[in-house]
Amino acid sequence: MKELNSTAHKLLDIAEHYTQTQGFNAFSYKDLQRDVGVKTSTIHYYFPTKQDLALCMTDRYVDNFLTMLEAIATESSSGQEQLEGLAKVYIRVVSQGKFCMCGMLAADMSSLSDEVNSKLSDFFKHTEDWIAKSIQLGIEQKAFSAELDPVTSAALFLSTLEGGMLIARKHKRPNYLEIVITEVLTQFRNR
Numbered sequence: 588m589k590e591l592n593s594t595a596h597k598l599l600d601i602a603e604h605y606t607q608t609q610g611f612n613a614f615s616y617k618d619l620q621r622d623v624g625v626k627t628s629t630i631h632y633y634f635p636t637k638q639d640l641a642l643c644m645t646d647r648y649v650d651n652f653l654t655m656l657e658a659i660a661t662e663s664s665s666g667q668e669q670l671e672g673l674a675k676v677y678i679r680v681v682s683q684g685k686f687c688m689c690g691m692l693a694a695d696m697s698s699l700s701d702e703v704n705s706k707l708s709d710f711f712k713h714t715e716d717w718i719a720k721s722i723q724l725g726i727e728q729k730a731f732s733a734e735l736d737p738v739t740s741a742a743l744f745l746s747t748l749e750g751g752m753l754i755a756r757k758h759k760r761p762n763y764l765e766i767v768i769t770e771v772l773t774q775f776r777n778r
Contacts, residue, residue, distance in 0.1 A: 595633040607685035666725025674768045682761040
């Protein structure tokens with residue numbers, strides 16, 4: 588992979604936008620060429636194949652997402668605030684008419700390389716682990732029910748985020764995601 592400059596990052600930005608709004612298989616290098624204003628040979632210089640583009644795009648997205656998770660954990664002292672912070676990220680994305688990029692790529696997993704699919708699995712595993720730690724913190728702080736299993740509850744919460752986004756986008760109701768997240772957090776609370 589070549590060193591990425593501003594042109595390569597513009598290509599990744601546009602590819603990420605297409606992936607989040609239409610899906611990875613819904614655009615081509617010709618679309619990127621048109622939108623960025625470069626020759627197809629320039630795109631192939633940075634990303635010889637679309638699988639290379641997917642891998643680089645996934646790496647960049649996951650790095651940014653993990654940095655964001657660290658920031659939420661640092662800025663929020665309670666488990667509930669951490670989950671609410673993550674939820675706000677998903678709500679903001681769906682409000683922009685987009686979907687979680689890794690969620691969209693997962694929908695196209697049969698057309699992606701093993702390396703990209705492995706990165707997607709790592710993304711979901713790391714995200715669930717982060718959510719489980721936030722839930723455990725909420726239990727320790729007595730904000731969440733002690734009867735919760737943090738691992739199972741994390742899977743439920745992430746599934747709610749990802750699935751809620753899909754349904755919210757389909758209905759063109761971003762507040763749908765907010766409603767279902769609020770309900771899940773209510774169910775988590777210590778009563």
